[in-house]
Amino acid sequence: MLEIENLQAGYDRLQVLWDVSMHIREGEFVALIGANGAGKTTTLRAIAGLLTPQGGCVRFLGENITGYPAHRICQAGISFITEELNLFQAMSVEENLLLGAYLCRNQNLIKTNLDKVFSFFPILAERRKQLAGTLSGGERRMLALGRGLMSNPRLLVVDEPSLGLAPIIVLTVFKTLQELHAQGVTLLLVEQNVTNTLQITDRAYLLERGKITLAASSKELLENEYLKETYLGKR
Amino acid sequence: MKKILFEITLLVLIIGLLLSACTPAATPEAVSEEVAPAEETVEEEAPPAEVAKVLKVGVLAPFTGPSSRVGEEFKYSVTMAFDAIDWTVGDYKIEAVWIDGESDPEKATRAYEAAITRDGINVGLLNWDASEVIPLMDLAAKYEVPHFFAMGTSEDIDIKYLSDEKYTFWMGKGWPTPSKLTINYVNALEDAITRGLWSPTEKKVVLYGNDDEWSRGFTKAIGAQLVDAGWEIVDEEYIPIGETDFYPMLTKIKSLDVPLMAGTMDDAAGFPAMIKQAREKDLKCLIVADGLGWVGEWYDMTGDASDYVIDQIPGWATEKAVAFKDEFTERWGIEPSPSSAGLAFDEANFFIKVLQQTYQDSGELTSASVYKTGKEKMMTGELTYTDGILMQEYKFLPETMPDMVVGEGYFVFPVIQYFGGAGKTIWPGEIQEQDMQVP
Amino acid sequence: MDLAIIQDLLMTGFLRGGLYASMAVGLALVFGVMNICHFAHGEYYVLGAYCAYFAFVTLGLNPILSLLVASVLSFLAGAISEKLLFYPLRKRSKGEWIMNAFLLTAGLSVVLQNLFRVFFGMKYRGITQFWKTTFHVLGMSLPADRIIAFFIAMVAIAALWLFLKKTRIGRAIRAVSQDENGAKLVGINLDRIQTLTFALGSMLAGLGGASMLSLSPAYPYAGNKPLISSWFVVTIVGLGNVPGAIVGGFIVGIFESVSFFFLGSGWQDVASLTLLILLLLFKPTGLFGTQIKSVWE
Numbered sequence: 001m002l003e004i005e006n007l008q009a010g011y012d013r014l015q016v017l018w019d020v021s022m023h024i025r026e027g028e029f030v031a032l033i034g035a036n037g038a039g040k041t042t043t044l045r046a047i048a049g050l051l052t053p054q055g056g057c058v059r060f061l062g063e064n065i066t067g068y069p070a071h072r073i074c075q076a077g078i079s080f081i082t083e084e085l086n087l088f089q090a091m092s093v094e095e096n097l098l099l100g101a102y103l104c105r106n107q108n109l110i111k112t113n114l115d116k117v118f119s120f121f122p123i124l125a126e127r128r129k130q131l132a133g134t135l136s137g138g139e140r141r142m143l144a145l146g147r148g149l150m151s152n153p154r155l156l157v158v159d160e161p162s163l164g165l166a167p168i169i170v171l172t173v174f175k176t177l178q179e180l181h182a183q184g185v186t187l188l189l190v191e192q193n194v195t196n197t198l199q200i201t202d203r204a205y206l207l208e209r210g211k212i213t214l215a216a217s218s219k220e221l222l223e224n225e226y227l228k229e230t231y232l233g234k235r
Numbered sequence: 236m237k238k239i240l241f242e243i244t245l246l247v248l249i250i251g252l253l254l255s256a257c258t259p260a261a262t263p264e265a266v267s268e269e270v271a272p273a274e275e276t277v278e279e280e281a282p283p284a285e286v287a288k289v290l291k292v293g294v295l296a297p298f299t300g301p302s303s304r305v306g307e308e309f310k311y312s313v314t315m316a317f318d319a320i321d322w323t324v325g326d327y328k329i330e331a332v333w334i335d336g337e338s339d340p341e342k343a344t345r346a347y348e349a350a351i352t353r354d355g356i357n358v359g360l361l362n363w364d365a366s367e368v369i370p371l372m373d374l375a376a377k378y379e380v381p382h383f384f385a386m387g388t389s390e391d392i393d394i395k396y397l398s399d400e401k402y403t404f405w406m407g408k409g410w411p412t413p414s415k416l417t418i419n420y421v422n423a424l425e426d427a428i429t430r431g432l433w434s435p436t437e438k439k440v441v442l443y444g445n446d447d448e449w450s451r452g453f454t455k456a457i458g459a460q461l462v463d464a465g466w467e468i469v470d471e472e473y474i475p476i477g478e479t480d481f482y483p484m485l486t487k488i489k490s491l492d493v494p495l496m497a498g499t500m501d502d503a504a505g506f507p508a509m510i511k512q513a514r515e516k517d518l519k520c521l522i523v524a525d526g527l528g529w530v531g532e533w534y535d536m537t538g539d540a541s542d543y544v545i546d547q548i549p550g551w552a553t554e555k556a557v558a559f560k561d562e563f564t565e566r567w568g569i570e571p572s573p574s575s576a577g578l579a580f581d582e583a584n585f586f587i588k589v590l591q592q593t594y595q596d597s598g599e600l601t602s603a604s605v606y607k608t609g610k611e612k613m614m615t616g617e618l619t620y621t622d623g624i625l626m627q628e629y630k631f632l633p634e635t636m637p638d639m640v641v642g643e644g645y646f647v648f649p650v651i652q653y654f655g656g657a658g659k660t661i662w663p664g665e666i667q668e669q670d671m672q673v674p
Numbered sequence: 675m676d677l678a679i680i681q682d683l684l685m686t687g688f689l690r691g692g693l694y695a696s697m698a699v700g701l702a703l704v705f706g707v708m709n710i711c712h713f714a715h716g717e718y719y720v721l722g723a724y725c726a727y728f729a730f731v732t733l734g735l736n737p738i739l740s741l742l743v744a745s746v747l748s749f750l751a752g753a754i755s756e757k758l759l760f761y762p763l764r765k766r767s768k769g770e771w772i773m774n775a776f777l778l779t780a781g782l783s784v785v786l787q788n789l790f791r792v793f794f795g796m797k798y799r800g801i802t803q804f805w806k807t808t809f810h811v812l813g814m815s816l817p818a819d820r821i822i823a824f825f826i827a828m829v830a831i832a833a834l835w836l837f838l839k840k841t842r843i844g845r846a847i848r849a850v851s852q853d854e855n856g857a858k859l860v861g862i863n864l865d866r867i868q869t870l871t872f873a874l875g876s877m878l879a880g881l882g883g884a885s886m887l888s889l890s891p892a893y894p895y896a897g898n899k900p901l902i903s904s905w906f907v908v909t910i911v912g913l914g915n916v917p918g919a920i921v922g923g924f925i926v927g928i929f930e931s932v933s934f935f936f937l938g939s940g941w942q943d944v945a946s947l948t949l950l951i952l953l954l955l956f957k958p959t960g961l962f963g964t965q966i967k968s969v970w971e
Contacts, residue, residue, distance in 0.1 A: 050855060070858035079859070086856030088849050090968035099849050102842065103861040151861065301895060307796040472938050477899035479890035480693075482686040483934035483942075490679050490935075503798055504891050511802065511888075515817045530798060536891055538802030569797055 001026045001061060001186060002047070002078075002155055008055035009046040015054065016042045017210045024155065024188055029181045031197045031218065032190045033231065034207035040190045041083060043207065044159050047188075048080035049073040061154065075103055079153035083160040085144040089133030093124055093143055096132050100150025109152075117146040120176065138169040145176065149185075156180065157188045162196075174200055194231045198222045206231075288327045290590070290600040293356035295347060295371075295385070297363055298335040301476045301502055304530055304569075305363050306335070308576035311567045313360070315559075316583035324587070325594040332356050336367050338476070343367035344374065351378045357602045358383065360586055361409060361579055364501075365389045365448035368405075376401040381606040383589070384409030384582040389452030396637045406609045408637045409582045414456035415641040416648055419547060420497065420523050421460045423650040423662035427671040433521070435494035438466045441520075443484070443498035445505070446473040453499045453525060461497070469493055476501070479508040485516045497523035507536035514540035521545065521673060527653075531570035534656035541656065543674040547648040548658060549573045549625045556624035574648075577625045585620035585629050589613055616640075681812055683931050689820050691927020693882055696827035697904035698911075698919035699834065700878035706914030706969030707851040707871040710760065711776040715879050715904065716897025717786035722748045722880025723892035724790070727799040730887070737804035741826065741884050748880020749873045755782070756872035761865060783897075790894035800891025823885035830881055831920060834874070838916075838970050847871055851914070851969040906946065910953055912960025916970040922961065 007020040016039045024030045034040050045051040047058060049070035058066045060076055068076070088096050097117060101110045118125035121142040127135065132143060141161055148156055158177065162170040170193070178200050181187055191197040198204060198218040206214035206227065214221065221227055294313050296306035310333060322329045334350045336343035344367065350356045351374065359375065359382030362368065368387040372395060375382045386409040393412055396402045427433040442458050444450025450473065458468050469491050472484050488496060496518075500506040506527050513522060521543065527533055528548040534541065551560045551573060559580060563571040571577060593608040594600055612618040619630040626647065630640045639646045643663070651658030652671055660668045697719065704712045722744040729740035759778060767774040805818035838844035849857040850867045858864055882900065883892070890896055907926050911918035926946070933945035953961060 048859065050858065069863075070855075071861045071863045074859060074861035082855065082859070086853045086859060088852040088856060088968075090852055091845075091848065095845060099845060099857075099860050099862075102846060102849075105842075147860065299895070301898075303791075303895065304796040304798070304893075470938070475943060477902075479886075479899070480690050482689065483683070483931040484938070486679070486682050486686055486931070487935045487938060490676070490682075504800070504893060504896060507798075507800065507891075508889055515808075515815075515820075517815060532798045532800065532891075536798065536800035536802065536888075540802070569795055 001028075002188070003059045004043075004047070004056070005059075006056040007043070007046060007053055007058065009042055009051055009053045011051075015210070017046065019056070020207070020210070020212055021056075022205050022212060022215065024186060026154075027184060027186055028203065029177075029187045029189070029201045031201040031204040032188065032207055033192075033194050033197060033204055035231070036192070038207045039210040040207055041159055042210075044080060044082075044157055044188075044190060047073075048078060048157060050080075074151060077152075077154035078157060079148040079151055079155070080157045081144045081148045081159060081161070083163055085140055087132040087140060087144060087147070090131060092129050092131055093135070094128040096143055096147050097124070097150050100147035103151060110150075113150050113152060117149055120149075120179070121146055137165055138172065141165065141169075141173060142176070145173075145180075149180075153185070155186045155188065159190045160192065161189070162191065162193050170196070194227070195222075288600070289330055290324070290327050290358065290605075291330045291332055291354065291356045292586075293332045293334050293347070293350045293354070293359045293380075295334045295336055295343070295359060295362040295382075297338040298333060300338040301504070302338045302363055304503055305575045307567075307569070308571055309361055309363070309579045311563060312571070312576045312580035313583045315563065315566070316580055316587060320587055324590045324600060325598070327594065327600045329590070336362065336364055338364045338366075340364075340367040340370060344370045347371055347374055351380055356380065357600070358605050360384060361582065362387050363575070365392070365452060368392050368448075369395060372396070372402050372405045375404040379404060379606070380602050381406045381609055383407065383586050383609065386410035386578070387449070388412055389448050390414070390455065391448075391452070393637060403610060403614070404606065405637060406606075407614060407631050407639065409578065411638040411641045411646055412456070413453045414460065415638060416547060417453065417457035417525070418460050419648070419650050419662060420457060420525070420545065421464050423545070423671065424495070424521075424523075425464050426662065426664075427673075430670075432671050433673045435521075437494065438464075439469045439491075439493040439495070440466045441470045441472065441488050441491060441493050441496045442468060443472045443474070443488075443496060443500075443509075445476050445500045445502055447476065447501065449501050450499055454497075457497055457523075457525075466495075472498075474500070474505065474509075477505065478502075479505050481505075481509045481512045482516065485509075485513055485518060488520075489516055489518055493520055495521050495523070497525075499525035501526065501529075503530040503533070504536075507533045507541075510537045510544055511540040519674065526574070528658065529572050529574050531572050539655060541653045543672060544653045545650060545661070545671075546653065546658065547650050549577065549648055550651075550658065551577070551624075553624060559624050573625060581620070581623035581625055581629065584622065588620055589618065592618055678813070679935075682814060683935055684928060685811070685814060685816070687928030687931030688924065689816075689824050689927070690931060691924035692824040692827040693886060693900070693923075694903055694907050694927050695920045695923025696830055696878055696882045697900050698907035698923050699831055699916050700875035700882075701904050701908050702911075702914055702916045702919040703834075703871060703878075703969055704875040705908070706916065707847055708760070708868050709772050709775065710779060710872075711772065711913075712875065713776065713779040713901065713905075714783040714786060715779075715875070716899075716901030717783055717790075718748050718752060718876040718879035718897075719883035719900050720790060720892060720894070720897040721751055721786075721876075722883035723887050723890070723896060724794060724799065724883075725880065726884030726887050727801065727892050730804065731799070731801060740804075741881065744884035745877050745881045748883075749877035751880070752873035752876025753869050755876075756869045760872065761869070764868070783901075787894050787897070794892075794894065796894065798891040798893045801888050803888045817888075819885075819888045823889070826881065826885045830878060834878070834916075835970070843867075843870070848969055906950065908960075910950060910960060911962045914969060915960070915962050918960065918962035925961075 002024040004022050007017055010016040032040050046053045049068050052067050065073055065076055104110055124146055161173045198221055201218045203217050204221050205212050296309040297303055298306035332350050332354045334346050359380055362385035365387035381404050383406045388408055388410045440461055442454040444454050523545045527546050551557050560571055593605050597604045614631050616630055616632045619628055621628045627644050632640055649660045650662035652661050660666050661671045701712055701715055704710050725744035725747045726740045729735045729743040763778055803819045807818040808815050809821050838848055846862045847867055907922040908919055911922035934942045937945055
């Protein structure tokens, strides 16, 4: 579904990614793990079009989307939920969700999606008239996820959903992702919380200093010695 | 595609900038003359025959800014006057350097000084804004560049002129001190009262104007004269240039319920707006609006709200004047106003006459020789100009300096009252077309 | 003090404020969505005035049609200048956008003024009035032009409000003002929204210039005064805040009218600037400034 070949990306003259290659098949739940500053977010930004790649190729559903602006990548069916969420703070929850369906002109479909999101996150239905900026951290993350789902994405890309959340809420978020996956949504997840991540995903890539150093199924990775030492920590 | 678009944009911008650079500020003659001062010194010491003899005349006017219409008319009139002599006096070529004062004292001073030091102007001519005159007088004195017929006028300028001999480089003003002209309004009004044409309930007046040297000079002059005639000044209002909404001011004036308001504005957009709004607000008073007719299109803006408004403006009275007006309109596409284009034309011609006299007397045209002729011939009343299109005679006398002789046969503006956009002379009696009427 | 005078002052201030509001709304919109400190706003006002003049006087169209022509043309002019100037600049500048865009508007203002001058000459193109009627409101007689210009400004603002609040595109404009990346990620084409926003801002200015034609004639430099006044308003209320700009327009209108009455004689500028200084001292974000960035919430 998503194929990335030899992706090079960075900021101005500072190159962050070197020859990153990965792929995601329809219906998979894939994680991209790595330490702080390894280039995980950069990879996602390059996929979502917030950053123009310096080289390499990104294909989605057979279409070459390398260097597309973000709005066209969204149109192609990739929904990216950033680490900072990028919510419309001064708008209500409902308006945020409606904007998530900006590209959809079918009112019925929008209505169905809205109901779907509300059934996923009942708290959002309760707060539909409240301004996004006034929500709690967990609610905001749910809203961001909900907004991402409103466009009926083929692929949902989520950056650090557990960041800054209380452990109990982190669990809820992970559960939600799992549920989404169960409903057939293809997911690409970036996380620092490696153990939890590997427990819910199918496969994972390890990104180190801008390069993919490991790629295997999550089960294998949980047993990987190197990973145990450096990322999972000796318990 | 994007690149092409960008290039087109760049081109448009450059053209725009070029146009803007060419239009008002500098003519081709004025640019690329950075070596001018050097040339000048050579000329003064020993004029070699091969160097073309040139006299550079710095014409100062507001070419941009709120009064730029006046600047435009000045430029066209001066051009027409010098075209008639083919820009030549004797074996001297006359070059104009257009100096943009922008109606801003600071910018005018800087531009004028640059014109002297960089462009090397020998003589200065004209000006419109009173606010820029005071510092310019010092510049003229400092660099000994005689400046002719600046129209900026106020009592302060006269006081400064008389304070020191060096200010004689400010060679005589092109527009007399306000009080010499405003007295005509007072006379016209008093005349109407004595003849029973007008019977104001109380002799109370509100003075108004733009917040600048000219307006304040004007209101000061007419205010004093009105007080002498028994009037009481109940309020004075000054509005920044550029303002076109006068409702707040008019509300205030209306609440004072006076029979007369008198003032002037040099903002050609604001003045008609004020007159129109005065009628909209149903002000019953008589309005003296000095200079309403300065810009040709005023009546399009006021419509008949200008009925009964009193102004002082010369008309295109003679055949020659009408011919000038027609030629001007045809050549430049705008209608000249007598008080700016007309006066500038006459004064440019007077200036040419001074240059010709200088050349005849001394055989050379330099700052010094022009100054000498101006001082010895023009300021003494020996050299006058009688071929003008507006006034019978432009004449300076030692006792009137820095002003011209004002009055019948000399510099005089008739007092008129507008009806349907046309001015009818109501004063002085000898040339009166009709009696003053009261709204 | 006479009640009639107070009434008169308020009405005067209200009419004055209406124009300020509609000009300031355009400024606020352009700043809020595009981060442009727009110093060529006055030139679009002048353009609108010219269009209305030529439509009304030269072509002899009826007033409403003339105003429509003026708003359509200034809308187009805004769109074209955005595509031709600001769009390429945005592609080229990254961190320095605010400064670059400001300089571009300042330059554009000079270029447009001089283009007006070259094409239309230093002529004052004004009209006596669009409508000959006079309205009587609360015992005051007011010319139809003032009242109608006021209502046009209000209708334009109301229409803008409806557009921003109720339509998909309007919601997208608000979204861009609040979070550009968020807007991109939900599929909003930023370039189109920016062009549209600039065009809308220009249209508001053009409509202002057109409807005020009887008050201030069209001439190359006519835009300076409305530009300064509307900047004064947006500075007072906080940049990029549309509802603030509306309220601010009226506050400034009424404040000027009242301060003129009581101070007069050239002191009204001092009064306005004192107000500005005090506000900036005690509330630097402006009267309605908030931490959350949004054009109209």
